[in-house]
Structure formats: structure tokens, C-alpha cells
Amino acid sequence: MSEQDRDSRHNERMARKKAVVDEKIATAQAERGVLLVNTGNGKGKSSAGFGLVARALGHGMKVGVVQFIKGRSDTGEEAFFRNQPGVSWHVMGEGFTWETQDRARDVATAEAAWDVARGLLQDPSIGLVVLDELNIALKYRYLEADTVVADLLARPTLQHVVVTGRGAPPELVEAADTVTDMTPVKHAFAAGIKAMPGMEW
Amino acid sequence: MSEQDRDSRHNERMARKKAVVDEKIATAQAERGVLLVNTGNGKGKSSAGFGLVARALGHGMKVGVVQFIKGRSDTGEEAFFRNQPGVSWHVMGEGFTWETQDRARDVATAEAAWDVARGLLQDPSIGLVVLDELNIALKYRYLEADTVVADLLARPTLQHVVVTGRGAPPELVEAADTVTDMTPVKHAFAAGIKAMPGMEW
Numbered sequence: 137m138s139e140q141d142r143d144s145r146h147n148e149r150m151a152r153k154k155a156v157v158d159e160k161i162a163t164a165q166a167e168r169g170v171l172l173v174n175t176g177n178g179k180g181k182s183s184a185g186f187g188l189v190a191r192a193l194g195h196g197m198k199v200g201v202v203q204f205i206k207g208r209s210d211t212g213e214e215a216f217f218r219n220q221p222g223v224s225w226h227v228m229g230e231g232f233t234w235e236t237q238d239r240a241r242d243v244a245t246a247e248a249a250w251d252v253a254r255g256l257l258q259d260p261s262i263g264l265v266v267l268d269e270l271n272i273a274l275k276y277r278y279l280e281a282d283t284v285v286a287d288l289l290a291r292p293t294l295q296h297v298v299v300t301g302r303g304a305p306p307e308l309v310e311a312a313d314t315v316t317d318m319t320p321v322k323h324a325f326a327a328g329i330k331a332m333p334g335m336e337w
Numbered sequence: 338m339s340e341q342d343r344d345s346r347h348n349e350r351m352a353r354k355k356a357v358v359d360e361k362i363a364t365a366q367a368e369r370g371v372l373l374v375n376t377g378n379g380k381g382k383s384s385a386g387f388g389l390v391a392r393a394l395g396h397g398m399k400v401g402v403v404q405f406i407k408g409r410s411d412t413g414e415e416a417f418f419r420n421q422p423g424v425s426w427h428v429m430g431e432g433f434t435w436e437t438q439d440r441a442r443d444v445a446t447a448e449a450a451w452d453v454a455r456g457l458l459q460d461p462s463i464g465l466v467v468l469d470e471l472n473i474a475l476k477y478r479y480l481e482a483d484t485v486v487a488d489l490l491a492r493p494t495l496q497h498v499v500v501t502g503r504g505a506p507p508e509l510v511e512a513a514d515t516v517t518d519m520t521p522v523k524h525a526f527a528a529g530i531k532a533m534p535g536m537e538w
Contacts (some may be wrong), residue, residue, distance in 0.1 A: 143441060170533060172380070178518070179385075181381075183388030183392065186391050187391070190414050192535035193413070194415065195414035211393045237355070240344060314519065317379070317522055318518075319377070319406070320517060321510065323514075324365075324371045330365045330368060333396045333398075335465075
């Protein structure tokens with residue numbers, strides 16, 4: 137096939153594709169806040185949430201972040217966003233549960249974190265709420281999924297919410313507008329690379 | 338099962354889990370930059386890349402971003418990051434290919450974008466390079482995968498790179514350290530919600 141033929145066939149294919157995409161966009165016209173869930177075992181669940189923090193700030197929105205499981209105290213995302221105007225950042229967790237090994241304390245911590253989250257979910261001036269690693273707190277039943285879903289659905293109409301963490305419960309998936317499963321194809325840990333700043337924390 | 342039994346069983350399970358996680362972390366000790374590929378049809382590929390921009394900036398790194406396919410000119414991420422100290426942001430694409438419908442022009446645009454990317458990949462002062470939607474340019478063969486992979490592998494030892502976009506080619510997946518397939522479970526478009534600021538752009 138000549139380069140010219142290839143260009144011509146490509147252009148025809150793209151014209152058909154444009155028609156399909158244009159129609160899809162034209163039919164989606166409801167304006168409301170999106171409940172997004174990032175789950176699965178692969179990398180990208182929290183970082184996609186933090187990318188949306190930047191995106192929302194760029195539109196002049198106010199953003200609230202609650203971290204339910206605190207992995208470490210020196211993350212780049214916290215250092216960067218904590219001092220940005222319009223951001224309220226709450227680190228509520230006390231380490232992964234296999235670090236603390238104290239279920240009763242984990243439940244109390246998760247409940248205190250949910251109180252903070254609920255406050256953000258009742259504040260119409262907040263455009264985006266990120267509930268980082270909330271799925272972990274739900275998976276271990278530190279919080280009841282029904283209560284959490286009810287509070288999420290009662291939020292202001294235009295408020296976006298991102299929930300991250302492995303093992304999103306079915307009740308949350310059902311309630312969500314968009315759900316992505318971050319599926320690992322391969323991971324640098326397996327190649328012997330340690331958790332590097334700017335990449336894993 | 339009593340609450341106390343549940344706590345006790347949970348704590349035993351967590352102790353075993355902690356041992357496994359600790360060992361995994363202890364054996365991954367190589368310090369080098371990670372080549373991360375975010376692909377698949379789901380939401381989160383680019384936003385996870387932008388989250389890493391924040392993460393890297395929080396560690397005091399310099400960051401370069403090249404956008405190979407420009408969807409729109411008013412994105413929140415560009416508005417937010419363009420004026421942050423330490424960020425060089427390059428919008429090189431001219432719209433999705435089905436918008437331009439001109440293959441020869443798309444190839445020229447992609448090649449100009451790769452020249453900018455190569456400059457960042459040769460600069461050891463840049464800690465993180467984000468090549469947003471590069472996979473699209475590879476998928477349509479606007480750029481040769483072999484050339485791109487060779488330039489990626491020749492970068493400074495500690496530099497991280499994130500490549501995003503659907504349809505990552507096998508050569509790139511093979512060369513990458515970490516690959517995530519963002520798998521769509523459901524999407525708000527299907528529920529009739531339009532592309533909302535702070536969420537999709």
C-alpha cells in the first residue's frame with residue numbers, strides 16, 4: 137500500500153470514528169457531580185485521584201482530601217498540595233492495618249475519618265472530595281458500606297467524589313457513576329526496584 | 338463469632354500479612370528511575386500521570402510534560418500546573434486524529450513533539466517526564482516504537498517516565514518497569530453525564 141493510499145484509508149476511518157464520538161458526546165448532557173471509584177490491584181488508584189485534585193484546582197474549585205490509611209508521613213503529594221490555596225488535606229489513618237495490628241483502634245480511627253469526610257460531603261463550596269484508601273476501611277469493615285454510600289449519595293449535586301483503594305465493595309460500585317479497575321500488567325517491585333520518591337510516594 | 342474473636346483473628350491474619358509485605362519491600366532495593374505505562378480503555382491514565390507530577394514536585398523534583406494529543410485548550414491540569422515552579426509543560430498535539438483527518442500533518446506534529454520529549458529525556462535535571470497520550474501516536478504509527486523505546490531506555494538512571502494512552506504497543510510494555518491496564522467497569526458517559534470540569538478535563 138502506498139503512503140498516499142494509507143493516508144486516504146486512515147482519513148476515511150477517522151471520519152467514521154469522529155461521527156461515532158460526536159454522537160456519543162452529544163447524547164451525554166446531564167450536568168452533575170461524578171462519583172468515581174478507582175479500585176483493583178494495580179498502580180494508579182491514588183495518583184489518579186491526586187491528578188484530579190490538580191485538575192479541579194485549575195478550574196478554581198475547592199478540594200478536600202481525606203486519607204484513611206496513612207502509609208507514611210513524608211509523601212510528595214501531601215508536601216505539594218497541603219499548602220496550595222483551596223485545598224484542605226486530612227491525614228486520618230495511622231498506617232496500614234497490618235502495621236497497627238489493633239482492630240479496635242483501626243475502627244475508631246476510621247470512624248473519626250468518616251466524620252471529617254461527612255463534613256466535606258455536606259459542604260457545597262467543595263467541588264471535589266478525594267477519599268483516599270476508603271475502600272480498605274470498607275473491606276475490613278471498619279466502616280459500614282451502607283452508611284458510607286448513603287452519605288455519598290446525599291452530597292451536593294455538582295460535587296465530584298473520588299474513592300480509591302483495593303477491593304471496592306459491591307454497594308459502592310453499584311452507586312458509582314464511573315469505576316475503573318487498575319489491573320496490574322507488571323510492577324517495578326517484581327524487578328527489584330524499591331519504592332522510589334516521586335513514583336510510589 | 339464474638340467481636341473479641343474477630344479482633345483476635347484479624348490481628349493474627351494481619352501479622353502474617355505484615356511479614357509478607359515486609360519481606361517483599363526488603364528484597365526490592367535497586368534505586369533507579371521507573372518507566373511507567375498507563376494504558377487500557379478506562380478512566381485514570383492521564384490523571385494518574387498528573388498525580389505523579391504533584392508527587393514529584395513535592396519531593397523538589399523538576400518535571401516535564403509533553404501532551405501528544407491535545408483534546409482541548411482549557412484543561413484544569415494545564416491551567417494549574419503550567420505556572421508551578423519546576424514544571425515545563427508542552428502541548429504539542431492538535432486534537433484527536435479523527436478531528437484533524439490529515440495523517441501527514443499528524444505525523445509531522447508527532448515528530449516535533451518527540452523532539453521536545455527527547456530533549457527532556459536527555460536532561461538529568463528533570464526527575465519526571467510525562468508523555469501524555471504518546472501511546473496514541475504509537476498506535477497510529479505516527480512515531481516508530483523502536484525509536485521511542487531506544488530513547489526512553491537511554492534516559493538518565495534516576496529519571497522517572499510516565500507514558501499514557503490506550504493501546505500501548507508490545508515493545509513499550511516489554512521495556513516498561515510498571516504497566517497498569519485501566520480497565521473500565523462503568524463510565525458516567527453511559528449514564529448520560531456530560532464531560533464535567535474537574536473530572537474529565
